[in-house]
Amino acid sequence: MNIQAIKAIYIFEMSRTIRTLVQSIASPVISTVLYFIVFGSAIGSRMENISDVSYGSFIVPGLILLTVSLQSLSNASFSIYFPRFIGTINELLSAPVSYTEIVIGYISAAVTKSMIIGLIILITASFLVDISIQHPIWMICILFLSCVAFSLMGFIVGIWAKNFEQITIIPDLIITPLVFLGGSFYSITLLPEFWQKVTLFNPIVYLISGFRWAFFGNSDVYIGYSIFAIITFTLICLLIIWRIFSTGYRIKN
Amino acid sequence: MKNIIEIKNLSKKFVDGTEALSSVNLDIHDGEIIALLGPNGAGKTTLISAVCGITNMSSGSVQVAGFDVKKDYRKTRSIIGLVPQEIALQPFEKVIDVVRYSRNLFGFKNDDKYIEDILKRLLLWEKKDKRIVELSGGMKRRVIIAKALSHNPKILFLDEPTAGVDVDLRIDMWQLIKEIRAKGTTIILTTHYIEEAQEIADRISIINKGKILLTEKKTELIEKMGQKVISIVLSEAINHTKYSDEFDIINDAESNQHIIHYNYLKSDKNFDRFITTLKNDGHVINNIETKEKSLEEIFLDIVSK
Ligand SMILES: Nc1ncnc2c1ncn2[C@@H]1O[C@H](COP(=O)(O)OP(=O)(O)O)[C@@H](O)[C@H]1O
Ligand SMILES: [Mg+2]
Numbered sequence: 001m002n003i004q005a006i007k008a009i010y011i012f013e014m015s016r017t018i019r020t021l022v023q024s025i026a027s028p029v030i031s032t033v034l035y036f037i038v039f040g041s042a043i044g045s046r047m048e049n050i051s052d053v054s055y056g057s058f059i060v061p062g063l064i065l066l067t068v069s070l071q072s073l074s075n076a077s078f079s080i081y082f083p084r085f086i087g088t089i090n091e092l093l094s095a096p097v098s099y100t101e102i103v104i105g106y107i108s109a110a111v112t113k114s115m116i117i118g119l120i121i122l123i124t125a126s127f128l129v130d131i132s133i134q135h136p137i138w139m140i141c142i143l144f145l146s147c148v149a150f151s152l153m154g155f156i157v158g159i160w161a162k163n164f165e166q167i168t169i170i171p172d173l174i175i176t177p178l179v180f181l182g183g184s185f186y187s188i189t190l191l192p193e194f195w196q197k198v199t200l201f202n203p204i205v206y207l208i209s210g211f212r213w214a215f216f217g218n219s220d221v222y223i224g225y226s227i228f229a230i231i232t233f234t235l236i237c238l239l240i241i242w243r244i245f246s247t248g249y250r251i252k253n
Numbered sequence: 254m255k256n257i258i259e260i261k262n263l264s265k266k267f268v269d270g271t272e273a274l275s276s277v278n279l280d281i282h283d284g285e286i287i288a289l290l291g292p293n294g295a296g297k298t299t300l301i302s303a304v305c306g307i308t309n310m311s312s313g314s315v316q317v318a319g320f321d322v323k324k325d326y327r328k329t330r331s332i333i334g335l336v337p338q339e340i341a342l343q344p345f346e347k348v349i350d351v352v353r354y355s356r357n358l359f360g361f362k363n364d365d366k367y368i369e370d371i372l373k374r375l376l377l378w379e380k381k382d383k384r385i386v387e388l389s390g391g392m393k394r395r396v397i398i399a400k401a402l403s404h405n406p407k408i409l410f411l412d413e414p415t416a417g418v419d420v421d422l423r424i425d426m427w428q429l430i431k432e433i434r435a436k437g438t439t440i441i442l443t444t445h446y447i448e449e450a451q452e453i454a455d456r457i458s459i460i461n462k463g464k465i466l467l468t469e470k471k472t473e474l475i476e477k478m479g480q481k482v483i484s485i486v487l488s489e490a491i492n493h494t495k496y497s498d499e500f501d502i503i504n505d506a507e508s509n510q511h512i513i514h515y516n517y518l519k520s521d522k523n524f525d526r527f528i529t530t531l532k533n534d535g536h537v538i539n540n541i542e543t544k545e546k547s548l549e550e551i552f553l554d555i556v557s558k
Contacts, residue, residue, distance in 0.1 A: 005358045009358070091335075092358065097358060188417065252308050
C-alpha cells in the first residue's frame with residue numbers, strides 16, 4: 001500500500017477545499033437557511049405535522065441529503081475531471097499508485113468535505129427548528145454511506161465526462177429530480193397509491209427514508225430495505241469503477 | 254552492457270484505429286543517454302507513455318530493471334521519472350507543494366533538503382512559494398523537471414525537453430542533462446532536432462511512423478556522416494546500369510547520362526577501381542565534385558525509405 005500517495009492526494013484535495021473555504025461552506029449554509037425560511041417557516045407554519053413531526057423538522061434529513069448528495073457528486077467528479085482536463089492525471093497514472101489507492105485518496109477527500117457540509121447544515125438547522133435524533137450512530141452511518149456512494153458516482157461521472165457540461169448533466173437531470181421526488185420534502189405516503197408504487201423504483205427514496213428513520217424513528221419504507229439499498233448502490237458504483245480502471249476506459253486508451 | 258529497459262514487440266493501436274507503434278523493439282543501456290529521434294507524429298510520446306503506464310499497450314512487453322511494467326508496476330514506476338512534452342500543472346498551487354506532491358505520490362516521505370537542492374539547481378528556490386500561474390513558461394518547464402526528479406529516479410524520460418525553447422535555454426538544458434547522467438541516471442530523450450541528438454546522446458534511435466528504423470551509437474552514425482557523394486562529370490553519355498551492379502552509384506532522378514553520383518564511404522577502396530574501370534572503358538572525365546552528407550540528410554534518407 002502506497003500510504004504516502006493516498007495521504008498526498010487527500011491533503012492536496014483538502015487544501016484545494018480550504019483555499020476556497022468560503023464558497024465551499026458558505027453557499028450550502030446560505031441555501032439551507034433559505035430553504036428553512038421558505039419551507040420551514042413561511043410555508044411550514046401552515047402545514048400539518050407529518051407523523052407527529054413538525055414540517056420544519058421533517059424536511060431536515062431530506063435537505064441534508066439533497067445538499068450532501070449534490071456536493072459529493074460535484075466534488076468527486078470535479079476532482080478527477082480537472083486533472084484529466086489539464087493533463088496532470090498522467091502523473092498519477094505514471095506513479096506507483098494502485099487504482100484502489102487513487103480511489104481512496106480522492107473519495108475520502110470528497111467524503112470529508114461532504115460530511116463537514118452535512119454536519120454544518122444540521123447545526124444550522126438546529127438553531128432554526130427542534131431536532132432530536134433517535135439513532136445518532138445510524139444517522140452518522142447513513143450520512144457517511146450516502147457521501148461515499150455519491151462520491152463514487154461522482155468519480156464515475158468525472159471519468160466519463162468529455163466536457164464541463166457533461167459533469168453537470170447527471171446532477172441536474174438525474175439526481176436533483178430523483179432527490180426531490182424521493183420524498184425530501186414530503187412523506188411518500190401522502191402520494192396517491194399508484195405514484196407510491198412508482199416511487200419505490202427511485203433509489204433515493206430508500207436513502208431518505210432510512211435517514212429520516214435515524215432522526216425520527218419512523219420511516220416510509222422498512223429500514224432494512226434502506227440499508228440494503230444504500231449498500232447495493234455503493235457496491236454497484238465500486239464495480240463500475242473497477243471496470244473503468246481495469247479496461248482503462250477514457251483514461252489510458 | 255546491462256539493459257535497464259527492454260522493449261519487445263511493442264504495438265499500440267488507439268481506439269480510433271491509429272496505429273501509433275508497430276512492433277517496436279528497443280534495448281536501453283544502463284547509464285546511457287539515448288535520443289529517440291523522429292518527426293512529429295512518429296510515436297515517440299506514445300512509446301514513452303506505454304513504458305510509464307500512461308497508456309495501455311495493445312501487445313508486446315516492456316521490462317524495466319528486470320521487472321514487467323504491468324505486473325510489477327510499483328517497482329518499475331518508482332524508479333522512473335518523466336518530464337512530459339506538454340506542461341501540465343495545477344495552476345493555483347505553490348511550486349514547492351507540487352514538487353513535494355510528486356515525491357509523495359511516488360511513495361517517498363518528504364525530504365526538505367533534497368527538494369531544496371533540486372529547486373536550487375533549477376533556479377526555482379526563490380520562486381518556491383509562488384503559485385504556478387505566476388511563473389513564466391521557462392520556469393514552468395523547470396518545475397516539471399523538478400517534479401520528475403523529486404523521487405531521485407534511476408531512469409529519466411525527457412519528452413522533447415527543448416521544443417520551442419530558445420538557444421540559451423537549450424544549452425542550459427543540455428548541461429543539466431549531462432549533469433544528471435553523471436550521477437548515474439539513464440536518460441531517454443525524444444527530439445526532432447538532429448543537432449540535439451548529436452550534441453548529447455550516446456546512442457540515437459530513429460523512429461518514424463511507429464517503427465524504429467535504426468538504433469546506433471552516435472559515433473557510428475557520424476561515421477556514416479563521413480559519407481560523401483562524388484559527382485563525376487563525363488564528356489559523353491554512358492549507360493549507368495553497366496556499373497550499378499558492381500559499384501555503389503546512385504540512380505536518382507537528377508542523374509542524367511553525363512553525370513554519375515558515387516556513394517563514397519570512408520576509405521573506400523572501390524573508388525579507385527571505379528575510376529580505373531571508367532578510363533579503361535574509354536570514358537573521359539571532365540570534372541569531379543564532392544558533397545558531404547549531413548546527419549540531416551542521412552536522417553531524411555532513412556526516414557523516407
Ligand atoms: N490519444 C490518441 N488517440 C488517437 N491517436 C493518437 C493519440 N495520441 C497520439 N495519437 C496518434 O499517434 C501517432 C503518434 O503520436 P505521438 O506518439 O504523439 O508522436 P510524437 O510524440 O512522435 O510526435 C500520431 O499519429 C498521433 O496522431
Ligand atoms: Mg510527442
